[in-house]
Amino acid sequence: MKKKLLIVEDEESLRELYAEELEDNGYDVVKASNGKEGIELVKKEKFDLVIMDIRMPEMDGIEALGKIISMDGKIPVIIYTAYSNYKSNFMTWTADAYLTKSSNLDELVEKIEELLS
Amino acid sequence: MNMKSRKKIFYWVFKIFIPNLILATYIISVLIYYEDIKLKTYILLICGMLIYFFTRLYYYYYKTGFFLWNNLKGISQVINEFKKGKFIFKESDIGEPIVSGLMKELITVGKQFDSIVSSQSDELKKFNEFYSHIICSINSYFMIIDKNDNLIYANEGFCKKFNLELDSITGKSLESLFYFLNTRLRIAINQVRDDVERDSIVIKNVHLMSVNRDSIIADLKLSGMVVNGEDQIVIIMDDITDRFSKDYHTSILSHLTETIGDETETDKLYYNILFGVTSGSGLGFNRAMLFLVEDDDLEGKIAVGPDSFEDAIEVWNSLSSTEIDLNAEYPVDIKPNKLLEKVQKFKIPLSAGNILTQSVKRMEKIHVVDASNDERMDKEMREFMEVNEFIVMPLISFNKSIGVIVADNKYNMTGITHQSIDLLSIFSFQAASLIESYMNLIEVKGEMKKLEERQDAIVESEKMAAVGRIASHIAHEIRNPLVTMGGYAKRIVKSVQQENSEKKILQSAEIILNESERLEKILSNVMDFTRPSKYIKEFNDLNHIIRDTYWLLKNVLSEKKIKLKLDLEKNLPNVKSDFNQMKQVILNLFQNSMDATPEGGRIEVITESDDENVIIRVRDTGTGINEDDPNVIFEPFFTTKITGVGLGLANVKKIIKDHKGKIYVANRDEGGVEFTIKIPLPVRENDDEN
The missing domain is CATH 3.30.450.40 (GAF domain)
Incomplete structure (x- = not known):
C-alpha cells in the first residue's frame, strides 16, 4: 500500500515540484497551501508523514507543527524550509527532521524513506 | 586811693576852684567898687560860690565820671582789647588810677563781653568735638585738596587706611600720595574745578593705591567749595573693596x-x-x-x-x-x-x-x-x-x-x-x-563621546544586521524559485531518459522560465530600492497623476469589483515633484489598497491642501494592519503578501522622503487603512525676501 504524505507549502510551484517528485517515488501525495489547510486535512485523513514549510500565510509552519503534534504525536513531521538559521531551534520543536530546501530532492526522499522504515 | 591819685584829685579840685575863685573875686571887686554892700552880703556871696563849687565838684566826681579824660590812655587799651575779640584786661594793666566811673563800667562791660565770647567758644569747641567725632566715626575717608592738587586735609580714616601721617602729607601733591592717579579721578577733578557751581561728581569703582602700596576700590564723590576765596575740592571715598571683590x-x-x-x-x-x-x-x-x-x-x-x-x-x-x-x-x-x-x-x-x-x-x-x-x-x-x-x-x-x-x-x-x-x-x-x-x-x-562612538558602532552593526536581514530575505526569496528551477531542471534530465517525455519537459521548462522571470523581478525590485534615485523636479498637478493612475488601473479595479472614488480638491496647488516617481507612489499605494481590499470593497482617494502642504489620503476597506505600529509596513522587506519582496511601500516612503514630505498609515475605525501623504508646498517668493 502506498504511503500517504501531506505537503504543506505556500509556494505553488514548489508544492507541485515536491508532489511530482514524491509521486514519482511511489508516494500518495496530498497538498495544502498553508498551515491551516494542513491541519484541516490532518483532522480528516490519516497521513504517514507531513512535509511542512515554515513561512506561510494564515498559519505558519511552527504553529501548525504544534497543533499536529497535539492531535497525533505519532505522525513524523519534516520541516522543509529555506530558513537555514532556524535549524538549531528545531531541536526543541520536536520535528522529526529539519531539512533546508534544495533543488536536490533526493535528500528529502531519503529522509522520508528513513522515517517511514 | 593812693597818694598819686589823691594828688590828682587835688590838682583837679584846684583847677576847678581857681577859675571859680577868679570869677568870684572879680564879681566881689565889681560889687565893692560900685555898690555899698554890707559884710553880710559878701558872706552870702562867698557861701553861694562855695556851694556852686562843691555842687560842681560833686556832679563831676560822682555823677558823670569825674575826670574821664584822665583815663584816655586806658580807654585806648580797652578798645584794643575789644578789637582783639577777647577781653582779658585787668584794671591793674592800666598805667594810671581808674578814677572814672565810666571807665569802670567800660571795663565791666568788657569783662561781660569776654565771658560771653569765651562761653561761646566753649560751645563751639563742643560742637567741633562733636563733629570731629562724627567725622572720625564714619567709614568714608575724605581729603581736601587745593587748586594745585595739594592736600589740605585728610581725615583720620584716610590716613589710617593708607598708612600715612597727616602732618607729613599735608601740602603734598596728590601725585606724591598715590602710586598712580586714576584717569577718571583726574578728569573728575578738572570737571569740578571748571565748574564750581555744579553738584558733586560721583565716580564708581575707582582703584586707589597709596605710595605705601595699600590699595582700595572706592566710590568717590567730589565736590567743589570756596573757603576764604580759595577753590577747594573735597573728595569723599567710600571704601567698597570687600563688597566689590x-x-x-x-x-x-x-x-x-x-x-x-x-x-x-x-x-x-x-x-x-x-x-x-x-x-x-x-x-x-x-x-x-x-x-x-x-x-x-x-x-x-x-x-x-x-x-x-x-x-x-x-x-x-x-x-x-x-x-x-x-x-x-x-x-x-x-x-x-x-x-x-x-x-x-x-x-x-x-x-x-x-x-x-x-x-x-x-x-x-x-x-x-x-x-x-x-x-x-x-x-x-x-x-x-x-x-x-x-x-x-x-x-x-x-x-x-x-x-x-x-x-x-x-x-x-x-x-x-x-x-x-x-x-x-x-x-x-x-x-x-x-x-x-x-x-x-x-x-x-x-562619556557622551564614548556613547556616541558606541552608538555609531551600534548603528554600524545595525546596518550590518540590516544587510544580513536583506541578504537573508533575498536569499529566501531567491531560494524558492531557484529550488523550483533546479528541481524541474533535474526532472527534465530525468524525463529525457524516459519515453513520452516531451510534455513533461515542456511543463518543466515553462516553470523554469516563469521562475527565472520572477527572479529577475525580485532583483530589479531590490535594485530599485537601493539605487540612488535621480529626480527631475517640476511643478506637477497631483490630481492629474492620480487620475492617470486611475485610468491605468480601471480595468483591474472593475475586475476585482472594487469601487474607486476620487474626491480631488479643485485648484490643488502644484508641488515640485518628479512626475514618474510620484506616479510610482500613487500606483504602489493603489496596488497596495487593491491587494488589501476584498471584492466589492471601496477605495477612496482624497486630495486637499493647507498653507504648507498638499495632502493625499488613500482609504480602503481592506483587512487593516495587524501590528502595534501600522507604520512598520514602510520598513523594507516587511510584507504580508505571499509573493513580494516587501519593498513597494518602503520605496513609496523613500520617494516621499526625498520630496521632503511625510507619509503615515493608520487603521480606520470602520476597517481598512488610511494612508496620508503630505508634500510641502514651495516657500513663497516674498517669504524668501523676508
Whole structure:
C-alpha cells in the first residue's frame, strides 16, 4: 500500500515540484497551501508523514507543527524550509527532521524513506 | 586811693576852684567898687560860690565820671582789647588810677563781653568735638585738596587706611600720595574745578593705591567749595573693596560657568578663576597659583601674576584707567610668563610632606607669615615661593580636597589680612565647586563621546544586521524559485531518459522560465530600492497623476469589483515633484489598497491642501494592519503578501522622503487603512525676501 504524505507549502510551484517528485517515488501525495489547510486535512485523513514549510500565510509552519503534534504525536513531521538559521531551534520543536530546501530532492526522499522504515 | 591819685584829685579840685575863685573875686571887686554892700552880703556871696563849687565838684566826681579824660590812655587799651575779640584786661594793666566811673563800667562791660565770647567758644569747641567725632566715626575717608592738587586735609580714616601721617602729607601733591592717579579721578577733578557751581561728581569703582602700596576700590564723590576765596575740592571715598571683590568673584565665577563649557578650555577656565583671585589689581592678591590633585600627585596647573614689580604696576595702571566692567573682559586669555612656566613644572606626590600637600590632606588653609623661619617650609618650597608670607587655601568640593590655591602679595609687600583670607576662602569654595562641576562636565562629555562612538558602532552593526536581514530575505526569496528551477531542471534530465517525455519537459521548462522571470523581478525590485534615485523636479498637478493612475488601473479595479472614488480638491496647488516617481507612489499605494481590499470593497482617494502642504489620503476597506505600529509596513522587506519582496511601500516612503514630505498609515475605525501623504508646498517668493 502506498504511503500517504501531506505537503504543506505556500509556494505553488514548489508544492507541485515536491508532489511530482514524491509521486514519482511511489508516494500518495496530498497538498495544502498553508498551515491551516494542513491541519484541516490532518483532522480528516490519516497521513504517514507531513512535509511542512515554515513561512506561510494564515498559519505558519511552527504553529501548525504544534497543533499536529497535539492531535497525533505519532505522525513524523519534516520541516522543509529555506530558513537555514532556524535549524538549531528545531531541536526543541520536536520535528522529526529539519531539512533546508534544495533543488536536490533526493535528500528529502531519503529522509522520508528513513522515517517511514 | 593812693597818694598819686589823691594828688590828682587835688590838682583837679584846684583847677576847678581857681577859675571859680577868679570869677568870684572879680564879681566881689565889681560889687565893692560900685555898690555899698554890707559884710553880710559878701558872706552870702562867698557861701553861694562855695556851694556852686562843691555842687560842681560833686556832679563831676560822682555823677558823670569825674575826670574821664584822665583815663584816655586806658580807654585806648580797652578798645584794643575789644578789637582783639577777647577781653582779658585787668584794671591793674592800666598805667594810671581808674578814677572814672565810666571807665569802670567800660571795663565791666568788657569783662561781660569776654565771658560771653569765651562761653561761646566753649560751645563751639563742643560742637567741633562733636563733629570731629562724627567725622572720625564714619567709614568714608575724605581729603581736601587745593587748586594745585595739594592736600589740605585728610581725615583720620584716610590716613589710617593708607598708612600715612597727616602732618607729613599735608601740602603734598596728590601725585606724591598715590602710586598712580586714576584717569577718571583726574578728569573728575578738572570737571569740578571748571565748574564750581555744579553738584558733586560721583565716580564708581575707582582703584586707589597709596605710595605705601595699600590699595582700595572706592566710590568717590567730589565736590567743589570756596573757603576764604580759595577753590577747594573735597573728595569723599567710600571704601567698597570687600563688597566689590565679593561681587566681582561671584560674577566672575558665574560668568565663567556660562561662557566656558568646552573641555579644550580647561587651562583657560583655571586661569580665569585665578584671575579672580588677583582680580582688580590690588583688590585681591598679587599672585595666585593653582595646584590640583591628579591621581596621587599634586600638579601645578596655572598661575596668574606679574613677573616683576614694573609689570605689576603696568597691569594695575591699565586696569584702573577704565571703568572696571565686571564681565566684559571675561574670559581673559592666558598670558604666558615665567611664573606660569614654573608652576606648570611643579609636580609632587601627595605623600610628600610638603606644605601644599598638607593643606590638601587636612583640608585646612595654611597662612605662612615668615617662610624663612617656618618649620613647615622646606628649602625647595622657600625657593619656589620666593616670598615670606603667603596663604595656601584648599579647594574643597563635596568634602574632598581637589587641590589648593596659593596666593601672595609679592609685589606690594603688604601683609595678608584676615579679610582677604576670608574672601579667598569663600572664593575658593565657589571655585572648587566650579572646577568640580567643570570636571564632571568634561567627564560627562567624554562619556557622551564614548556613547556616541558606541552608538555609531551600534548603528554600524545595525546596518550590518540590516544587510544580513536583506541578504537573508533575498536569499529566501531567491531560494524558492531557484529550488523550483533546479528541481524541474533535474526532472527534465530525468524525463529525457524516459519515453513520452516531451510534455513533461515542456511543463518543466515553462516553470523554469516563469521562475527565472520572477527572479529577475525580485532583483530589479531590490535594485530599485537601493539605487540612488535621480529626480527631475517640476511643478506637477497631483490630481492629474492620480487620475492617470486611475485610468491605468480601471480595468483591474472593475475586475476585482472594487469601487474607486476620487474626491480631488479643485485648484490643488502644484508641488515640485518628479512626475514618474510620484506616479510610482500613487500606483504602489493603489496596488497596495487593491491587494488589501476584498471584492466589492471601496477605495477612496482624497486630495486637499493647507498653507504648507498638499495632502493625499488613500482609504480602503481592506483587512487593516495587524501590528502595534501600522507604520512598520514602510520598513523594507516587511510584507504580508505571499509573493513580494516587501519593498513597494518602503520605496513609496523613500520617494516621499526625498520630496521632503511625510507619509503615515493608520487603521480606520470602520476597517481598512488610511494612508496620508503630505508634500510641502514651495516657500513663497516674498517669504524668501523676508
